[in-house]
Every structure is written in structure tokens, then in C-alpha cells.
Amino acid sequence: xxxxxxxxxxxxxxxxxxxxxxxxxxxxxxxxxxxxxxxxxxxxxxxxxxxxxxxxxxxxxxxxxxxxxxxxxxxxxxxxxxxxxxxxxxxxxxxxxxxxxxxxxxxxxxxxxxxxxxxxxxxxxxxxxxxxxxxxxxxxxxxxxxxxxxxxxxxxxxxxxxxxxxxxxxxxxxxxx
Amino acid sequence: xxxxxxxxxxxxxxxxxxxxxxxxxxxxxxxxxxxxxxxxxxxxxxxxxxxxxxxxxxxxxxxxxxxxxxxxxxxxxxxxxxxxxxxxxxxxxxxxxxxxxxxxxxxxxxxxxxxxxxxxxxxxxxxxxxxxxxxxxxxxxxxxxxxxxx
Numbered sequence: 001x002x003x004x005x006x007x008x009x010x011x012x013x014x015x016x017x018x019x020x021x022x023x024x025x026x027x028x029x030x031x032x033x034x035x036x037x038x039x040x041x042x043x044x045x046x047x048x049x050x051x052x053x054x055x056x057x058x059x060x061x062x063x064x065x066x067x068x069x070x071x072x073x074x075x076x077x078x079x080x081x082x083x084x085x086x087x088x089x090x091x092x093x094x095x096x097x098x099x100x101x102x103x104x105x106x107x108x109x110x111x112x113x114x115x116x117x118x119x120x121x122x123x124x125x126x127x128x129x130x131x132x133x134x135x136x137x138x139x140x141x142x143x144x145x146x147x148x149x150x151x152x153x154x155x156x157x158x159x160x161x162x163x164x165x166x167x168x169x170x171x172x173x174x175x176x177x
Numbered sequence: 178x179x180x181x182x183x184x185x186x187x188x189x190x191x192x193x194x195x196x197x198x199x200x201x202x203x204x205x206x207x208x209x210x211x212x213x214x215x216x217x218x219x220x221x222x223x224x225x226x227x228x229x230x231x232x233x234x235x236x237x238x239x240x241x242x243x244x245x246x247x248x249x250x251x252x253x254x255x256x257x258x259x260x261x262x263x264x265x266x267x268x269x270x271x272x273x274x275x276x277x278x279x280x281x282x283x284x285x286x287x288x289x290x291x292x293x294x295x296x297x298x299x300x301x302x303x304x305x306x307x308x309x310x311x312x313x314x315x316x317x318x319x320x321x322x323x324x325x326x327x
Contacts, residue, residue: 009218017210022202029200039203046210053218117193136194168183168190 013053017046020063023138024070030133031074033122041077045070060147064140068148071130078126120170128163135160273309276300280313284320294320 024045029038048069049056056065121132130149134140142160146153280296283289297320300313 006217010214010216013214013218014211017207017214021207021210025202025206026200035203039206042206043209043213047213050213050215050218114193114197117190118197121194132194136191137197137199139195164187164190167194168186171190 009053013050016049016062016066020066021046023063024066027067027133027138028070028074030121030137031071031126031129032077037077041070041073044073048073060144064144064147067134067138067140067144068150071148074126116174117167117171120167120174123170124163124166127159128166131156131160131163132167269304270307270309273300273304273307276304277309277313277316281316284316290320290324 021042025038025042028041028045029035032038032041045066049066052069056062060068121129124132127149131145134145134148135142140148142153142156145151145156145160149156151159276296277300280293280300282293283296284293286293294317297313297317301310301317304310
């Protein structure tokens with residue numbers, strides 16, 4: 001490989017970082033609900049991406065490819081943490097009504113309705129959360145989501161509708177009487 | 178499709194989800210990610226994988242072809258050759274045994290010993306490495322002893 005080609009590759013990598021690291025980080029932050037963990041996983045995602053750079057076929061856009069790696073990293077992390085009782089409790093805190101103190105989203109959500117909605121999203125299981133985040137917070141198409149989550153497009157559409165109905169029910173439950 | 182109140186609620190919910198604010202990015206993360214880009218991006222490994230796959234496919238093809246050749250030579254040629262060999266061996270042993278039996282009969286017949294000796298020598302010369310040849314050799318020695326005694 002020539003030095004020129006390597007320089008081009010490094011330049012391409014720098015562009016990929018600049019263009020996509022915010023969405024990768026935000027996806028991981030929403031799904032992990034932990035700033036520190038989201039930052040670590042973002043770095044792990046890009047490290048894994050450089051290792052797999054040769055296999056990146058440009059069949060999908062770089063953002064989808066990175067999100068797919070990020071989701072795998074998150075799933076690996078969930079599996080690792082399932083052995084740790086304290087952290088498992090954090091991951092299973094679906095019933096918790098108090099906002100996550102570590103999550104900067106809570107500081108941004110000024111109105112009560114948005115706060116409740118975001119909290120309701122956080123009570124969903126990991127897959128449901130990922131669906132809502134990818135589709136509504138990150139504007140990913142169903143086909144991109146299918147690639148990221150490694151599920152058929154039809155299942156993704158059906159699941160998004162299901163999770164949306166679940167969210168509506170959760171919001172109903174939270175309505176003051 | 179979404180005219181009923183339930184669907185209106187869902188549409189409202191979708192709109193609210195899309196309007197949720199984006200969280201801030203931690204300071205220094207971009208620099209960390211840029212610094213972690215490796216000095217060299219190895220593009221050759223993909224070609225290596227391609228060449229390895231081709232070499233493996235070629236090797237598999239050669240092994241398959243050689244296996245086919247072995248299979249054919251074992252299932253067709255070898256059994257045919259083996260059957261002919263066995264048949265020839267049996268026929269040869271049969272001829273040798275017939276001639277030995279004739280020579281033994283002649284040896285028992287008065288005045289027939291000289292003819293028997295000739296036939297025994299014939300068996301030894303024409304059918305070497307057979308049981309009949311070994312037997313003929315013993316018979317010949319026995320005839321020679323009898324001749325000396327006489």
C-alpha cells in the first residue's frame with residue numbers, strides 16, 4: 001500500500017469521525033442512559049470500525065455501519081453487566097420513576113410532558129428503546145434500522161408500531177387524574 | 178389510516194418524540210476519536226482474504242478431482258484387474274495340480290517313473306511358486322531316492 005493511499009484512508013477516517021461521532025454517541029447515550037459508558041462505547045465502536053475498515057463495503061452509509069457496530073457493543077456490554085448485580089439493577093430499572101441523574105437529557109427536558117415521554121422511553125426494554133431512538137430521535141429509515149438491529153424490515157415496522165402503542169399506554173398511566 | 182382518536186394520539190406521540198432535544202456531546206471526545214485513528218489502515222487484508230479464498234477453492238477442487246480419480250480407479254480399474262489376476266492364478270494352479278496328479282499316477286505305475294520325472298520337471302518349470310511346483314519338487318526328490326535304493 002502506498003503512503004498516498006494510506007493518507008487518503010486516514011483522511012476518510014477523519015471525515016467519518018467528524019460526520020458521525022455525534023449520532024453514534026447520542027444513540028449510545030440514549031440507550032445506555034450513562035454518559036461515561038456512552039463515551040467509552042463510542043470509542044470502542046470507532047476502534048472496532050478501524051479494525052473492520054477493510055470489510056466496509058459501502059453497501060450502507062457509514063453512519064448505519066457505525067450504529068450497527070455501536071449496537072453490538074451495547075449488547076456485549078449488557079451481557080457483561082448481567083453478571084454484576086449492581087449494574088444489572090441499573091439496566092433493569094424500568095420501573096424507576098425518578099429521572100436518571102447521570103443523563104444530560106434530564107437537564108434539557110424543560111417541559112413536564114417531554115420529561116415524562118423521555119422517561120417512558122427509558123422504561124422500554126433495550127430493543128424497544130433502540131427502535132424508538134433510531135426511528136424518532138435519529139430519523140433512521142426502517143431499512144437502516146433493519147441493518148443496524150439485524151432484523152427483517154417487516155419485523156422492524158411491526159415492532160415500532162407495537163412499541164409506540166406501549167409508549168402511549170405508559171403516557172396514559174402517567175397522566176394526572 | 179389514522180383517523181380515529183387512537184391514531185391521532187399516536188401521531189401526536191410521534192411528533193413529540195421527534196421534537197425531543199439532542200443531548201450535548203462531551204468536550205474532547207472528537208479529539209480522542211481522531212487521535213485513535215490508526216497510523217496505517219491495512220487494506221491488504223481484504224485482498225489476502227480474497228487470495229486465500231481462491232487458493233482454498235483451488236486446493237479443494239484439486240483434492241476433489243484427485244479423490245474422484247482415486248474413486249474411479251478403485252471402483253472400476255482395480256477390481257477388474259484384481260478379478261483377472263485371481264482368475265489367472267486359479268486357472269494356473271488348476272493346470273499345475275492336474276499335471277502333478279498325472280505325474281504322481283505315472284510315478285506309481287511300473288515303468289512310468291521316467292515319464293513321471295519329465296512331467297514333474299515340467300510342473301516345476303512352468304508353474305513356479307505354486308503349491309503344485311513345491312509338491313512336484315518333493316515328488317522328484319522321492320523318485321530320485323527310490324532310484325538310488327533300487
